[in-house]
Amino acid sequence: MTIDTHTKLSIADALGRLMKGGLPFRFEAYDGSVGGPEDSPITVRLVNERGLSYLMTAPGDLGFARAYVAGDLEVEGVHPGNPYEAMSLILSQLRFKVPSAAEMLQVLRSLGLEHLKPPAPPAEEHLPKWRRALEGLRHHKNRDATAIHHHYDVSNRFYELVLGPSMTYTCALFPTADATLEEAQYAKYDLICRKLDLKPGDRLLDLGCGWGGMVRHAAKHYGVKALGVTLSREQAEWAQKAIVDEGLTDLAEVRFSDYRDVSETGFDAISSIGLTEHIGVRNYPDYFRFAYDHLRDGGRMLNHCITRPDNVARATAGAFIDRYVFPDGELTGVGRITVAMQDAGLEVRHAENLREHYALTLKGWCENLEANWDEALNEVTVGRAKVWGLYMAGSRLAFERNEIELHHVLGVKVGPDGNAHYPLRVDF
Known part of the structure; x- marks a missing residue:
């Protein structure tokens, strides 16, 4: 079939041309065009x-996020604090095709070549990588501090609501499927304490301690003298007050x-709960040598972090995550983490994957944001709140689909005589 590249399509028709099987959701555009099934549970x-x-x-994902965060793209049928159902539908059924050159030209002419000039991004978006380079090399101290500030120094009250x-802003451990989020976070900290074999009088260092949850749990329930460090000033102030x-x-000290x-x-x-994602894969040798x-x-040492299901994919976390959530964040497979720990001198004794638990954790956070949406908007912009809903719902799906994982890796510093001070069988 010959395509007349000068025949103008509506926005809905142009979008439909790019998808296998057409639009899987109801779509409406400002030019009055519509597409997709009329009985769809969501409308974009x-x-x-x-x-x-x-x-x-x-x-x-970056273009969608920009339009959605700015209010230029609306999703009707789901709450912005918990858009899980919409994202599940879109990601499971949305299939792009490779158009012919003629089809692509017709689509571009129909949508307007003037729209290929990028607008300024929403205020919630972090600097692009080339601008961040002016602040220092990737994972240099100054640049890391700026990246952490972007994500964590938002509003302590906002984080309380979510x-x-x-x-606790890390994966919980659900002892049962119907456990509450608080019960699961307690269980997570307690498991880590048992994996580390903490006893009264022990000294614990918690790297990237957040609001001090691990530090306070270890001190309160195990009699440990605990020190936590964080690059977020607001986290440190909140944690010290809680202590x-x-x-x-x-x-306890943070x-x-x-x-x-x-x-x-x-x-x-030493516990590291959710920090490895921020330090950069090339810095693993120095990081684990520091721990050693x-x-x-x-x-x-117990290392708890988000991982990939393989060790060959690029370590970058994706455009949306990099600009809106974790600037300079990197994810890799548990194999590379294990190798880095071993190469630093730690003897790896135990590893486990808790990815299903992170999906349940994110479900709880999304439900909290939805339930506290109005109060949350007193603390952050609508755009920032949308970022959180989008990020958490999308991450929940990724954990459910095994696109990302969550691993605990336990290592021991063996003495010069080969004594690991480790029992024949563990009880955790």
């Missing part, structure tokens, strides 16, 4: 030309500090 509405420009200049009383309020000042500036050594245990050097002989 393109409300203006800027939204079209976002979609055309950054095809894929994360719940535990103020005072809980009467743990004689055992510092606003880069972990690389910790001078104390001889720790009995700061442990006593027989000391243990």
Whole structure:
């Protein structure tokens, strides 16, 4: 069939031309065109030309996120704090095809070549990588501090509304399918304490400690003298107040500090819960060597982080995540983490994958954001709140589909005599 490239298509028709089987959801555009099934549970509405420009200049998740966060693309039928059902439908049924040159030219002419000029991104978007390079090399201390500030120094109250009383922004451990989020976060911290074999009087270093959940749990329930470090000033201030309020000042401390500036050594245990994603794969050797050097002989390290299901994919976290959620974040497979720990001198003793638990954790966070949406908007912009709903719902799907995983890897610093101070069988 010969295509007349000068025949103008509506926006809905042009979009449909790019998809196998047509649009899987109801679509409405500002030019009055519609497409997709009338009985679809969701309707995607393109409300203006800027939204079209976002979609055309950054095809894929980044363009969609820009239009959605800016309010130029609306999704009707789901709550913006918990768009899981819409994302599940879209990601499971949306299939793009490779159009012929003539089809592509017709689509571009119909949509308007003027829309290939990128608009300014929404205020919630972080700097592109080339701009971040002006702040220093990737994962340099200054650049890391800026990246952490972008994500974590938003509003402690906002995080309270999303994360719940535990103020724990990492994967929980659900002892049963019907456990509450708080019960699951308690179970996670307790499992890590048992994996580290913590006992009263032990010294624990928690790297990237967030709001101090691990530090406070270990001090309160195991009598451990715990030090946590975080690059987020707001996290450190919140954590120190919680330590005072809980009467743990004689055992627990949280510092606003880069972990690389910790001078104390001889720790009995080191926990790293959700930090490895931020440090960069090429920095793994130095990171795990730091842990090795700061442990006593027989000391243990537990590394908890998001991983990929293989060790060959690029470590970058994707355009949307990089610009809106975790600037400079990197994910890789558990194999590379295990190798890095071994090469640093740690003897790997145990590893497990908790990806289903992270899907349940994200489900709980999305439900919290939906339930507290109005109050959340007192703390952040509508765009920022949308980013969170989009990111958490999308991440939940990724864990469910085994596109990303969550691994615990436990290592031991073996003494010069080969003694790992490790039992024949563990009880965790």
